[in-house]
Amino acid sequence: MKRFTCGDVIPGCDAAFTAADEDGIFAQAVPHGATAHGIDEVTPELAAAVRAHIHTV
Ligand SMILES: [Zn+2]
Numbered sequence: 001m002k003r004f005t006c007g008d009v010i011p012g013c014d015a016a017f018t019a020a021d022e023d024g025i026f027a028q029a030v031p032h033g034a035t036a037h038g039i040d041e042v043t044p045e046l047a048a049a050v051r052a053h054i055h056t057v
Helices: 022-037 044-052
Strands: 002-005 016-019
Touching (some): 002 022, 022 044
C-alpha cells in the first residue's frame, strides 16, 4: 500500500490518503487539492513534490 499525507506538501493540512499504488493516491489527492486548497492545476512540480512524499506502508 502507498500512503501520502497532504501536510508533507501543504503545511497545516492533516488529510492523509492510502491506496494500492501512486495512481490511487493521485486519484484522491487531486480532488482534495482542488476542494481543500483551491489547486485547480497539478503542475509537474507539484506532482513531483507529492510523489516524493508518497511512502510505502
Ligand atoms: Zn490537504
